Amino acid sequence: MMRHAHEDPELLTLVRRYVTPERRYMKLGGSLLRMQSPEYDRFLRQLSEDAGVITANEIVTLLEGGWRERRTAAWLVAVSRRTEFRERLGELLLASEVCCAGLAYCVALASFGTPRDADLLVAYLDRYLRRPDLAYDQTVAMGALLFIDLNLKGDQAARFLAPGALWQQWLQGASHMQATTDPASYLSLVRRLCAFVEECVEAS
Secondary structure (H helix, E strand, C coil), X not given: CCCCHHHCHHHHHHHHHHHCHHHHHHHCCHXXXXXXXXXXXXXXXXXXXHHHHCCHHHHHHHXXXXXXXXXXXXXXHHHHCCHHHHHHHHHHHHHCCCCCCHHHHHHHHHHHXXXXXXXXXXXXXXXXXXXXXXXXXXXXXXXXXXXXXXHHCCCCCHHHHCCCCHHXXXXXXXXXXXXXXXXHHHHHHHHHHHHHHHHHHHHC
8 A cells, every 4th residue: 555655754754854855856867867067966976875874664665655755766776776676666667556656667677787677677568568558658668678688688678679569569559659669769768867877876
């Protein structure tokens, strides 16, 4: 059951500590790539510092909250290299209970970059590319899978991207997605966000 900060003192304390300062939860995503120094440097440093002090139990609690908490927690997991949360992030991605958090899950999995992370992304794509009525996180999941494929010299994405395969079928059914058909654009986004994760790791 999802926890709500306005009625959960424990969660509210963590939200005030990790999620809402300087509207962090809003900046964790593509918008951080548009930051300029010194804001960028301060944001990176503070995220890295918080990733170093947050406890596993605190991450568990944040992942039980709403999209703001889950998005922030997934980034803190990525930056702190908490690979023990891999399966939990995969479960949350597959469940897609809340909006606005899927990119964070995908970036975390891509930054871990193992065959298991690829498997979790494949499971998501297998389910949601069969749902052209749903525009969830199919595009960024594909970008994350391509990122891992490139690093591992794998080809898990190939069966989705073959002519007439699920990616093309989903795009044909999801008319609202026609302007964003090139998987390379999502690979580029994931690559840049994972580079930010690496900067945070190096700063810690």
